[in-house]
Amino acid sequence: MKLSETTLDLIETLRGSGKSFCVATIVRTKDATSAKPGAKAVVTEDGELHGFLGGGCVTGAVKKQALKALETQEPVLIRIKPKDEVVAPVDTDGTTLHKSSCPSGGTVEVFLEPMKATRRLIILGSSPIARTLVTLAGAIGYRTIAGAPGDESGEMQAADVCFDDFSEAAAEAGPGDALILSTQGRRDREALRAALGSDAGYIGMVASRRKFQVLAEEISTDPEHTQRLDDVHAPAGLDIKAVEPEEIALSIMGQIVELRRAGQLDDQTAAGDETRKAAGP
Known part of the structure; x- marks a missing residue:
């Protein structure tokens, strides 16, 4: 497989991973350079560069600027020139300049595109609300990951990824992700244990407060799963007096969007406190 194909495969993998990254593409070169126009690489959040854009004179500048682009979430064009040709931080046409000490003396222009x-949304269960969440979340740009053992209808296969196991689906969740339990009487305890063992920034359960309290009391005897019990929001969703499955799914997505827009979903504690306030006593 060509290096460029490997880089494209990595981009697709990262797109579904819940992690931000930056795509670097060489758009123009002048004089001798080891990498040519069209070459692509990926810079991940940890500052690692995957792909080939040339020697250290180029990759150092690319990694540094790519991390800045990830912070600002704004694309940028940079120009890397021999150090004796750089007399200012910005070129005459407004392009950011970086010095190169490479003996080849070539100039490279790289376009950096941050990918947020x-x-x-991780959904455990195959209830009517779970099925509606797959459709609704997908319609507003969420990648849906389902855990639906025993899904007789097969409708949860409409999710981007569908596991026949709660734990496998829950293990996909990261701090910036939301996880919803909508088992509604079918293997509730198993799903709740899987959710409590996840890293999801938000955990919501479609259940009454009374039902959740009963489940929580049973699970509280297991020290492995008690740490995050206070982070579970039951019932999940904003209080919009929802009754129908579609309305309940809408209230859940409304709450998740509210938290994300407030910048709270990455902080499990803050998200938990604010969500409980929004949901009411």
């Missing part, structure tokens, strides 16, 4: 982490 894909919003993801």
Whole structure:
């Protein structure tokens, strides 16, 4: 497989991973350079560069500027020139300049495009509300990951990824992701244990407060799963007096969007406190 194909495969993998990254593409070169126009690489959040854009004179500048682009979430064009040709931080045409000490003396222009982490929703269960969440979340740009053992209808297969196991689906969740339990009487305890073992920034359960309290009391005897019990929001969703499955799914997505827009979903504690306030006593 060509290096460029490997880089494209990595981009697709990262798009579904819930992590931000930056795509670097060489758009123009002048004089001798080891990498040519069209070459692509990926810079991940940890500052690692995957792909080939040339020697250290180029990759150092690319990694540094790519991390800045990830912070600002704004694309940028940079120009890397021999150090004796750089007399200012910005070129005459407004392009940011970086010095190169490479003996080849070539100039490289690189376009950096930050790719924000894909919003993801993990759904455990195959109830009517779970099925509606797959459709609704997908319609507003979320990548949906389902855990639906025993899904007789097969409708949960409409999710972007569908596991026949609660734990496998829950293990996909990261701090910036939301996880919803909508088992509604079918293997509730198993799903709740899987959710409590996840890293999801938001955990919501479609259940009455009374039902959740009963489940929580049973699970509280297991020290492995008690740490995050206070982070579970039951019932999940904003209080919009929802009754129908579609309305309940809408209230859940409304709450998740509210938290994300407030910048709270990455902080499990803050998200938990604010969500409980929004949901009421």
